[in-house]
Amino acid sequence: MPKINGNEIRPGAILEHDGGLWAAVKVNHVKPGKGGAFAQVELKNLRDGRKLNERFRSEDKVDEVTLENKDQQFLYETDGRLVFMDAETYEQIEIDADLLGDRRPFLQDGMTATVLFYGEEPLSVKIPQKVKCRVVEAEPVMNGQTASKSFKPAVLDNGVRIMVPPFVGPDEDIIVHTELMEYSERA
Template sequence: MKINGNEIKPGNVIEHNGGLWVAVKTNAVKPGKGGAFNQVELKNLIDGTKLNERFRASETVEKVRLEQKEYQYLYAQEDALVFMDMETYEQLELQADFVGDRKAFLQDGMTVTVELHEERPIGVSLPDQVTLEIAEADPVVKGQTATSSYKPAVLENGVRVMVPPFITAGEKIIVATDDISYVRRAD
């Protein structure tokens, strides 16, 4: 689907210079002299490189539609992660670095969303929040108030997170996967 350069919005995926790019930031600029343009910060979906590009209103770009499909995480195998298509039961194997640092949050049986472009995986979205157990947490310092700063703790998957002082080892908490932050105690 073709769109004008000034219609590019953050989150749009476009075909540009022979690659797939997602618009991270956009800024419509109307200079006093010359035509208006859209200053767009793009991120390559394949290799993660960034690019700043100007698109004039008269230019057209190809907006790409990504297919989103649910997969179930099965297991890790050396440096690969194995997922199963929830409808066809076919298995999909992706490199571990495809998921990045968030791979520590993958749990057996977890449902993830894989974005595909022409049947080729482009990205993996994990659930926004996961429940994990605290493996170790520093003890509360006497006299420390509940409103004071958070303390470091280590989750069962080895990831470090800052938690409120009342959280102890063995408790289950909910963690946001996008910024690895404490949300609340799990019920």
């Protein structure tokens, strides 16, 4: 693993620190009036989700880890575990459904997702940024509502509640931005 200086840590970097794998969420470079400069780094543990604030001086050395991205096809869910298959080798792996968090309902059968591996251990799952969903329930348009900046609540076919523009009705397909959990466009 390559070692980097403490002042070279950037947001999104994966570090091996204190015997765990951590993702740098926020990095703030500080130059106090007295003493040496340092990087104040907010870290998130990739295995258990713990957060940690750590100071790294420029002379501190940390191990930067490179994760391997593999495209995997989602097959099914069983007992809180998601089963994915490698399209090239047909190998199947099981991943804890909690890794996806709030984005879990957007994972659809047959969907291709990117799984991040550290060696043979799957650490994270990235689903496509935009997913097609069907609106199953939406409030009717009220008189006086205009198309500018007015939204109404709707329920999608996966059970997620989001806000949609007034022109979207039940049984319509829409595109949802999975990271922001909001309406993007009509399908």
